Amino acid sequence: MLKIYVFSTLFAAYSFYTVLIYLTGTKETAPTNISFDSKAQEGKKIYQQYNCASCHQLYGLGGYLGPELTTDYSNPERGPLLMRAFLENGGQRMPNFHFSKEQIDCIMSYLRYVDATAVSYKNPYRNGY
Amino acid sequence: MDTEFASDRPARAILLLSISYLLLGLLLGVIGGFQYLLPDFLKESFSFQRSRPLHVYLVLSWIFTGAQGGLYYYLPRVAGKKIAWPTGAWMHFYLQLVISVLIMAQLFMGKFGGREYLEFPPIYGVLVLLSWVPLVINFFATLKPRYQEAPVYIWSWSTGLLFFYITYAESYLWLIDYFNGNIVRDTTVQWKALGSMVGSWNMLIYGTAMYIMEKISGNQKPNRSALAFSFYFLGMANLMFNWGHHTYIVPAAPWVKTISYFISMTELFILGNIIWQWKKTIQKAQLHYHLLSYRLLSYADFWIFLNLILAIIISVPAANYYTHGTHITVAHAMGTTMGINTMLLLASIFYIAKIGESSPHKRSEKWAGVLLLIFNIALLFFWIALLGAGFQKISNRANQVVFAEMMNQSAPYFKLFTISGVFIFGALLGVLIIAIRSLAKTKKQISAS
Numbered sequence: 001m002l003k004i005y006v007f008s009t010l011f012a013a014y015s016f017y018t019v020l021i022y023l024t025g026t027k028e029t030a031p032t033n034i035s036f037d038s039k040a041q042e043g044k045k046i047y048q049q050y051n052c053a054s055c056h057q058l059y060g061l062g063g064y065l066g067p068e069l070t071t072d073y074s075n076p077e078r079g080p081l082l083m084r085a086f087l088e089n090g091g092q093r094m095p096n097f098h099f100s101k102e103q104i105d106c107i108m109s110y111l112r113y114v115d116a117t118a119v120s121y122k123n124p125y126r127n128g129y
Numbered sequence: 130m131d132t133e134f135a136s137d138r139p140a141r142a143i144l145l146l147s148i149s150y151l152l153l154g155l156l157l158g159v160i161g162g163f164q165y166l167l168p169d170f171l172k173e174s175f176s177f178q179r180s181r182p183l184h185v186y187l188v189l190s191w192i193f194t195g196a197q198g199g200l201y202y203y204l205p206r207v208a209g210k211k212i213a214w215p216t217g218a219w220m221h222f223y224l225q226l227v228i229s230v231l232i233m234a235q236l237f238m239g240k241f242g243g244r245e246y247l248e249f250p251p252i253y254g255v256l257v258l259l260s261w262v263p264l265v266i267n268f269f270a271t272l273k274p275r276y277q278e279a280p281v282y283i284w285s286w287s288t289g290l291l292f293f294y295i296t297y298a299e300s301y302l303w304l305i306d307y308f309n310g311n312i313v314r315d316t317t318v319q320w321k322a323l324g325s326m327v328g329s330w331n332m333l334i335y336g337t338a339m340y341i342m343e344k345i346s347g348n349q350k351p352n353r354s355a356l357a358f359s360f361y362f363l364g365m366a367n368l369m370f371n372w373g374h375h376t377y378i379v380p381a382a383p384w385v386k387t388i389s390y391f392i393s394m395t396e397l398f399i400l401g402n403i404i405w406q407w408k409k410t411i412q413k414a415q416l417h418y419h420l421l422s423y424r425l426l427s428y429a430d431f432w433i434f435l436n437l438i439l440a441i442i443i444s445v446p447a448a449n450y451y452t453h454g455t456h457i458t459v460a461h462a463m464g465t466t467m468g469i470n471t472m473l474l475l476a477s478i479f480y481i482a483k484i485g486e487s488s489p490h491k492r493s494e495k496w497a498g499v500l501l502l503i504f505n506i507a508l509l510f511f512w513i514a515l516l517g518a519g520f521q522k523i524s525n526r527a528n529q530v531v532f533a534e535m536m537n538q539s540a541p542y543f544k545l546f547t548i549s550g551v552f553i554f555g556a557l558l559g560v561l562i563i564a565i566r567s568l569a570k571t572k573k574q575i576s577a578s
Contacts, residue, residue: 003284004276006362014369017388018299021321025382026314036310044309048243054178059316059379060454061245065165065177067532068454077531092533093168095176117312120380 043110324372432468
């Protein structure tokens with residue numbers, strides 16, 4: 001019976017932990033005044049439709065052919081102007097997706113929102129790590 | 130003489146399907162490698178945006194389908210009777226064949242769901258879940274497992290099936306606004322689901338490896354020992370909780386990271402055991418070296434050792450801060466999927482195809498041995514190249530080198546991983562042709578009898 005007890009205990013702990021993650025572990029902790037508004041939501045949809053994650057990462061999820069975009073918006077080396085230029089024309093490795101101006105605005109809103117939440121990226125040891 | 134069962138035919142058909150996934154996936158991986166090296170290569174007609182999801186889908190399908198095909202073959206042998214629903218096995222094969230053709234067509238045409246690993250439109254995710262139903266029914270209805278007495282591989286397979294469903298369903302929670310509308314929750318849950326999904330396929334594959342090991346050695350004791358179960362439960366705890374080391378950088382609650390850090394460090398016990406058993410492992414490997422299945426299990430041991438060390442290092446927050454988002458993570462992923470999972474699945478296929486056990490296959494056996502050695506050497510170079518590219522990125526980040534310049538400076542590593550990728554493809558192509566011929570031969574023999 002011991003094996004079944006161990007399995008059941010682990011499974012119960014996993015279920016409990018999962019609920020905790022969903023409810024309290026992932027509350028938005030970023031002190032941001034930038035909300036996930038309808039434009040940013042549309043931007044996220046476009047980001048997924050064009051499979052931008054194939055080459056770019058957000059919070060570590062995605063490919064490595066292009067730069068990580070999590071904090072690109074506030075990065076003084078890159079920033080909105082450069083990002084917009086890539087979206088309009090493509091780049092050395094990035095194809096030109098012929099995005100409309102509205103689509104580019106939405107993607108920019110989404111990346112601006114992501115950047116605002118990325119407090120741990122900008123100050124990685126804030127959470128004790 | 131091994132008894133043949135009616136379900137061996139669908140099992141072999143599913144294994145052949147899995148081999149075709151691997152070959153296509155490797156080919157797309159090579160194309161992706163060249164896209165790293167030559168920025169204009171297929172840039173407009175078949176960009177990385179399409180080649181990568183196809184590659185990822187196909188290699189993941191190889192892993193799952195290879196494990197499924199093996200299960201259909203082993204189920205009647207473990208139960209000592211034919212499987213409960215043989216038609217279901219064929220249904221599984223045809224369903225999966227159709228679904229994968231549809232998914233590949235979608236990805237090829239640029240229709241994406243846009244989520245890491247599962248980049249096809251979400252509706253196909255439901256079909257994938259459906260395709261597993263015949264296997265689940267056959268598994269439980271055939272074995273009717275009595276877990277108290279069951280060997281560890283039955284626990285492992287059951288856990289793999291259960292957690293595949295849980296984690297696959299969890300990976301689609303983003304379709305609900307509660308998850309999709311909060312980037313921290315969405316990202317954390319995605320890492321959680323995908324991290325544990327890797328654990329679910331590991332459970333399926335490790336179960337298979339333990340079964341084969343028992344069959345080769347003829348010793349049933351190890352798979353019923355307290356030590357085997359201790360490691361199984363340790364593996365299960367890691368499946369459930371260690372995914373969090375991917376989220377150190379996500380602003381979720383700190384306790385998520387603390388828990389996963391401590392769980393990740395339990396992998397030190399596994400590492401310690403490998404080192405402790407090292408001499409015994411080498412002696413056993415020498416004893417069974419003539420068996421190609423066993424040789425593949427030994428190669429997998431080597432890769433487990435390397436990747437475990439890497440996994441433990443990148444789970445330490447201070448190291449993770451630097452390695453996160455670099456090719457070091459890819460080295461870990463490739464080391465585990467190619468070095469461990471592929472090696473174990475090939476061992477299973479070689480065992481089923483009886484390669485290296487009888488004289489008719491002798492010449493091919495010799496070739497397979499050489500090709501496997503080339504594959505492993507090429508994979509080692511591939512792995513080192515990825516680590517090199519990762520360290521290059523760390524150094525460039527620290528020196529605030531711009532991205533385009535960093536890509537230029539990483540070019541030697543990209544060259545090395547593309548060239549070694551070509552060797553991996555070539556060597557595995559040879560190995561898989563031998564496997565296909567042997568599987569087809571055995572298939573004909575069954576039909577004739």
